[in-house]
Amino acid sequence: xxxxxxxxxxxxxxxxxxxxxxxxxxxxxxxxxxxxxxxxxxxxxxxxxxxxxxxxxxxxxxxxxxxxxxxxxxxxxxxxxxxxxxxxxxxxxxxxxxxxxxxxxxxxxxxxxxxxxxxxxx
Numbered sequence: 661x662x663x664x665x666x667x668x669x670x671x672x673x674x675x676x677x678x679x680x681x682x683x684x685x686x687x688x689x690x691x692x693x694x695x696x697x698x699x700x701x702x703x704x705x706x707x708x709x710x711x712x713x714x715x716x717x718x719x720x721x722x723x724x725x726x727x728x729x730x731x732x733x734x735x736x737x738x739x740x741x742x743x744x745x746x747x748x749x750x751x752x753x754x755x756x757x758x759x760x761x762x763x764x765x766x767x768x769x770x771x772x773x774x775x776x777x778x779x780x781x782x
Contacts, residue, residue, distance in 0.1 A: 662768040663741060666732040668695065669752055669761040675729045677751045682731070685744050693730045728761070734771050741765055 669675055675692070682690060735741065745755075745763060753760045 661737050662734050662771045662774060663737070663739070664732060664734050664766045664768050665741065665744065665763070666730065666766075667748060667761060667763045668728050668730050670728050670759055671752065671761075672727065672729060674752050675731075678731065678748055681747045681751055682733070682744065685747055686739065687733050687735065687744075690731060690733045693732075695728045695730045734768055734774055736774060 667678070669678060679690065679692070748763060749755055755761055755763055
C-alpha cells in the first residue's frame with residue numbers, strides 16, 4: 661500500500677539538506693509548504709489588530725514570525741520508510757527532541773499519478 665510521509669521541520673537551515681537526502685533516497689516527487697504552528701498563534705494573542713501601527717513596524721513584526729516547513733510525499737509500498745526516517749534524523753536531529761519537528765506516515769488507500777500511467781489501489 662502506498663504511504664504519505666509528512667515532515668514538519670523547525671530548523672529552516674536544515675530543510676535543503678533534508679530535501680537532498682530525500683531525493684537521494686529515491687523520492688521522486690515532493691511538496692514543500694511554509695507553515696506555522698499553534699504555539700505561534702497562541703503567542704500572538706496579545707497583539708491587537710485594531711491598534712493603529714505604522715505599516716513599517718507591523719511589517720517588521722510579521723517578518724519575525726516563526727516559520728516551519730512541511731515536506732510531504734507519497735511513496736510506493738516497497739519504499740524503505742525506516743531508512744528515510746534514519747537519514748532525516750541524521751540531518752535534523754532526533755525527532756524525539758522538542759523543537760526538532762514531527763514526522764508521520766499514513767497509509768494511502770488510493771493514489772493516481774504516483775507512477776506515470778498507473779493507478780494504485782491499496
